[in-house]
Amino acid sequence: xxxxxxxxxxxxxxxxxxxxxxxxxxxxxxxxxxxxxxxxxxxxxxxxxxxxxxxxxxxxxxxxxxxxxxxxxxxxxxxxxxxxxxxxxxxxxxxxxxxxxxxxxxxxxxxxxxxxxxxxxxxxxxxxxxxxxxxxxxxxxxxxxxxxxxxxxxxxxxxxxxxxxxxxxxxxxxxxxxxxxxxxxxxxxxxxxxxxxxxxxxxxxxxxxxxxxxxxxxxxxxxxxxxxxxxxxxxxxxxxxxxxxxxxxxxxxxxxxxxxxxxxxxxxxxxxxxxxxxxxxxxxxxxxxxxxxxxxxxxxxxxxxxxxxxxxxxxxxxxxx
Numbered sequence: 001x002x003x004x005x006x007x008x009x010x011x012x013x014x015x016x017x018x019x020x021x022x023x024x025x026x027x028x029x030x031x032x033x034x035x036x037x038x039x040x041x042x043x044x045x046x047x048x049x050x051x052x053x054x055x056x057x058x059x060x061x062x063x064x065x066x067x068x069x070x071x072x073x074x075x076x077x078x079x080x081x082x083x084x085x086x087x088x089x090x091x092x093x094x095x096x097x098x099x100x101x102x103x104x105x106x107x108x109x110x111x112x113x114x115x116x117x118x119x120x121x122x123x124x125x126x127x128x129x130x131x132x133x134x135x136x137x138x139x140x141x142x143x144x145x146x147x148x149x150x151x152x153x154x155x156x157x158x159x160x161x162x163x164x165x166x167x168x169x170x171x172x173x174x175x176x177x178x179x180x181x182x183x184x185x186x187x188x189x190x191x192x193x194x195x196x197x198x199x200x201x202x203x204x205x206x207x208x209x210x211x212x213x214x215x216x217x218x219x220x221x222x223x224x225x226x227x228x229x230x231x232x233x234x235x236x237x238x239x240x241x242x243x244x245x246x247x248x249x250x251x252x253x254x255x256x257x258x259x260x261x262x263x264x265x266x267x268x269x270x271x272x273x274x275x276x277x278x279x280x281x282x283x284x285x286x287x288x289x290x291x292x293x294x295x296x297x298x299x300x301x302x303x304x305x306x307x308x309x310x311x312x313x314x315x316x317x318x319x320x321x
Contacts, residue, residue: 095268095270096246096248096254096256097246097249099268099292099294099297100245100246100249100297103238103241103242103245103296104238104295104296105296106238106241106293106296107317108235108318109237111317111318111319112318113317113318113319113320113321114149114318114319114321115155115318115320116147116234116235116317117145117147117235117315117316117317117319118144118234118316119143119144119145119313119316120232120311120312120314121141121142121143121144121263121264121311121312121314122141122142122310122311122312123139123142123311124139124140124141124160125137125140126174126180126181126182128173128177130173136166136169136173136174137165137166137167137170138163138164138165138170138181139163139164140161140162140163140164141161141162142158142160142161143159143161144156144157144158147321148190148195148197149192150197151192152190152192152194152195152197153189153190153191153195154195155188155190155321156186156188156190157185157186157187157188159184159185159186160181160182160183160184160185163181197233197234198230198234200230200234200240201230203239203240205243205246205247205250208243208244208247209247209250211226212226212227212230212244212247213226213247213251216277217277217279218274218275218277219272219273219276219277219278219280220251220252220253220254220273220276221272221273221274221275221276221287221288222277223248223251223254224254224270224271224288224289224290224302225288227244227248227290227299228290228299230244231299231302232311235316235317235318238296238297241296241297241298245292245297251272254270254271254272255270255271256270257270257271257289259294260291262300262301262306262309262312263309264291264300264301264312264313264314265293265300266291266294267293267294267300267301268292268294269289269290269291269305269306270289270290270291270292271287271289271290271305272287272288272289273285273286274286274288286304286305287304287305288302288304289301289302289303289306291309298313298316300312300313301313
């Protein structure tokens with residue numbers, strides 16, 4: 001699949017396509033995107049065609065970089081990140097840099113398995129336009145296990161939980177068209193080159209900010225979303241976990257909110273307001289949030305806040321299957 005084909009697929013899936021957006025007016029896009037519960041599950045593998053994962057391919061067009069860097073030691077003045085106000089922002093200066101300074105090795109650090117293994121629970125769903133012009137919507141939580149080797153081979157399983165419907169009409173539609181929801185359980189192998197591993201960002205502070213604070217126009221919530229996305233795709237070693245913590249500490253608008261409990265464990269709540277970019281949206285648009293393991297710095301949960309976690313990380317590491 002080439003770049004143009006990927007662009008076409010992503011444009012077709014964009015929930016905000018066709019919505020005119022004026023300068024400083026992101027509310028129209030937010031209203032449209034708030035209704036997007038597109039099914040991001042990998043479709044069941046068919047023997048007659050190659051499995052294609054457009055989102056993963058789009059996220060993996062860059063090569064892998066490895067850059068050594070000396071991070072500031074405790075008590076030293078941190079190096080400023082271009083485009084970010086200060087590395088030690090007023091709201092997060094204590095919590096995130098302190099966690100970065102004391103982050104311990106995780107149980108999987110130093111493991112040498114062929115596959116990176118990630119087990120997570122995530123909210124998925126389907127939105128379909130019915131013949132009458134309305135939209136039928138269904139959501140569910142999926143339990144996903146993913147094994148990925150450096151050559152793009154691997155395995156993925158997904159088990160669908162209980163389905164919830166937006167309304168009675170949606171329930172009636174999907175009852176009549178159960179195939180629209182796909183199978184309850186999905187199980188797929190990937191051969192070498194069939195999946196591209198998202199490259200880990202460089203450890204250089206400037207480069208990691210350029211990579212993870214995108215799109216910058218969306219404001220500090222974009223940084224939270226990027227960190228969550230990276231953790232869905234890859235298992236981060238201690239050096240990268242520390243680099244991510246230092247990056248978040250420098251994003252003005254990212255704040256710490258104390259310790260919270262999740263189904264994946266208790267950890268440090270870190271969040272940022274939505275719609276606070278260069279052209280801020282009026283009103284309270286909510287927040288994007290992460291929960292961080294207070295010992296290792298691993299991401300445990302991501303979503304809009306306590307009680308509303310879109311993704312929960314249940315296990316990760318390196319294995320040989």
